Amino acid sequence: MNFNKVDYELSAGTFAQLPACTMPEIVFSGRSNVGKSSLINKILNRKNLARVSSQPGKTITINFYKSDTARLVDLPGYGYAKHSFDERNRWGQMIEQYFQSDRDIRLVVQLIDMRHKPTEDDMQMLDFLSQVGMPYIVALTKSDKLNKTEYSECLKMHHEIIDEFNPIAIVPFSSVKGEGAEDVRNYIQKAEAGKLEAPVKAPLKVKIVVKK
16 A cells, blocks of 8 residues: 555445445544544644544544555544434444445554543444454554653553453554554555454454443
């Protein structure tokens, strides 16, 4: 993939609006305001290809960005408290349909805020990705907001929590300083080339659902 030649393709608000899967897809997932747009812009060396919303969770769409050899797929952020129950449920249905629609998903980049313990929604996504045997890495965002002691403590804490879900890697990331950007690009290139092995697929036990 040429990271310098990626363009916005479309936004899908319903499953029926998804484009046909004609090339490998690299997926970005995470809670609202975790820094997905900033990470995508950083790895593509762009300032505003992926829009950074001032109102996290405002729009529930799956955004597609297309290169010459693959698509980047930006899933809508989860966990935003001001969503109505119906909107959160629609989010869950869209995400579940996307992952179970037999698309050529080569890698999921799961974003988690490095400063805090994974939320219940984060844990649900980690469990889901692990259960379906999806190849994924975890990008720990906003690493630049931690001092050296906090950085070491938070990295250790995340490994203790996340390692059991069998990610390919855990990558501290900063869209400000660029930490982890090259690592994420390398994993994307390996995934596109079919050089990443997914964990053994287990029976699906967890669905992405929303409780009242």
